[in-house]
Amino acid sequence: MKKTELPRWATGFVLPVLNLMSALLVAALVIHLLGESPSESLRILVDSAILDPEGLAYTLFYASTFIFAGLAVSIAMQAGLFNIGAEGQMYIGGLGLTWAVLALDAHLPGILMIPLAMIGAAVFGALWAFIPGYLQAKRGSHVVVTTIMFNFIAANVMNWLILKLIPEGQQNPASRVFADSAALPLLNKVLPVLGDAPLNISFILAIVALVIYGVVVWRSSWGYQLRATGLNAHAAHYAGVKISRTIIVTMLVSGALAGLGAVNSVMGSTHYLSLNFPAGAGFVGIAIALMGRQHPVGIFLSSVLFGALIQGGFDLSLEKPNIPQETFIFIQGLIILFCGAMENFYAPAILKLINVTRTTKEA
Numbered sequence: 001m002k003k004t005e006l007p008r009w010a011t012g013f014v015l016p017v018l019n020l021m022s023a024l025l026v027a028a029l030v031i032h033l034l035g036e037s038p039s040e041s042l043r044i045l046v047d048s049a050i051l052d053p054e055g056l057a058y059t060l061f062y063a064s065t066f067i068f069a070g071l072a073v074s075i076a077m078q079a080g081l082f083n084i085g086a087e088g089q090m091y092i093g094g095l096g097l098t099w100a101v102l103a104l105d106a107h108l109p110g111i112l113m114i115p116l117a118m119i120g121a122a123v124f125g126a127l128w129a130f131i132p133g134y135l136q137a138k139r140g141s142h143v144v145v146t147t148i149m150f151n152f153i154a155a156n157v158m159n160w161l162i163l164k165l166i167p168e169g170q171q172n173p174a175s176r177v178f179a180d181s182a183a184l185p186l187l188n189k190v191l192p193v194l195g196d197a198p199l200n201i202s203f204i205l206a207i208v209a210l211v212i213y214g215v216v217v218w219r220s221s222w223g224y225q226l227r228a229t230g231l232n233a234h235a236a237h238y239a240g241v242k243i244s245r246t247i248i249v250t251m252l253v254s255g256a257l258a259g260l261g262a263v264n265s266v267m268g269s270t271h272y273l274s275l276n277f278p279a280g281a282g283f284v285g286i287a288i289a290l291m292g293r294q295h296p297v298g299i300f301l302s303s304v305l306f307g308a309l310i311q312g313g314f315d316l317s318l319e320k321p322n323i324p325q326e327t328f329i330f331i332q333g334l335i336i337l338f339c340g341a342m343e344n345f346y347a348p349a350i351l352k353l354i355n356v357t358r359t360t361k362e363a
Helices: 008-033 038-051 053-078 086-104 110-139 143-165 202-219 221-231 233-238 243-270 281-291 296-319 326-341 347-362
Strands: none
Touching: 008 038, 008 281, 008 296, 008 326, 008 347, 038 053, 038 296, 053 086, 053 202, 053 221, 053 243, 053 281, 053 296, 086 110, 086 143, 086 243, 086 281, 110 143, 110 243, 202 221, 202 243, 202 296, 221 233, 221 243, 233 243, 243 281, 281 296, 281 326, 296 326
16 A cells, blocks of 8 residues: 655654755855855864864854744644744844843842743734734734734834933943843853853753653643644543633743743853844744754754854854855755755655555565
C-alpha cells in the first residue's frame, strides 16, 4: 500500500536538511558571482564561528537570543497561531527590564536585581502579546495582522521613550549604563578559553527554556490541548478544550519568551537599553521555528546556525572585501524562503522515492 504522507523522520530531518542545502547552494553561487571561492569562504566561516573557541562563544551568544525568539514563535505555532510580533514583544520586554533596572539597580544586589529584571522583561513582553491574543480569541482579528501592526507600534513607542531615558549631555539614543548588579555573569569567568566574548548565563537559561518547552508541549495536559487546538480547533472545542483561553494563554507565554530574548543583549552585553537593540532577532525567530520544525533540538541547531552566520559572516567580510556583510542577510532570507514558503518543495519527490523503495522490497 502506497504512503500518502511523509513519515516523521522525513518531515523532521530530511526536508529541513534539503531545504538548508538548497539555500546554501544558492548562497555559494552568489559568492562565486562576487568573485570569491565558495569553499574557501565556507572554511573561513566555519573556522571563525565554530572551531575558534572565542568565535564559538560569540556564536552561542547570538544563539541565546535566537533560541528565545524561536521558542516564542514555535509555541504559538503549536496552537496554530503565527506570531510575527516577536520583534515588537522583544522591544517592549527590553523596556520592562530597563524600567526595573533603572528603578532598583542602585538599591538591590545582583541576586535580586537580575531575577526582577527578567520578570519585568517577561511580563512586559507577555502584556504586549496579550492584546493580539485577546483580539484573535474574542473578536476574530487575525493574529498575523495584529502582531505585524504591533511591531510598528512597539518601534515607535521605543523611539518616543528612549528620548526620555537619555542622560543629560548625552546624544547617543540610549539609557544610562546599568549598575554592576544588573550585569549577567559571563561564562568566560569559568571558562577563560572563551576569551572576551559576552557569552553569559542567558545561554544556560535558553537551554533550560528549551527543555521546559519540550516537556510542557509533549508531556503535559496543557500541551496536549495546545497541539489539539493547532491541529483542529473545531475538534478540540468539541473535546472540551476552551479555545479562547488556550489562544490567550499561548500568546501570553509566547510574548513572555520573546521579552526574555531582550535579556541576553541588554543585560549580558551592552548593559544599557539602546535603540533598535533587537536587530531583527524577532524576525529571525520565525525562520528558526520553521527550520527547526518547532522541536527543541531543531530550534537549538537552527539558532546556532544563524548565530554562526552572524559571527562567521562578520569575519568573512573582513577577510573578503568582495563579500559585504549584507550578503548574510541575503542568506538568512534564502533560508527563510526554502524552509518557509518552499518547505514542501522536495516532499513529492521524497514520497515517490519512499513508495518506489517500498514496492521494490515487497516485490
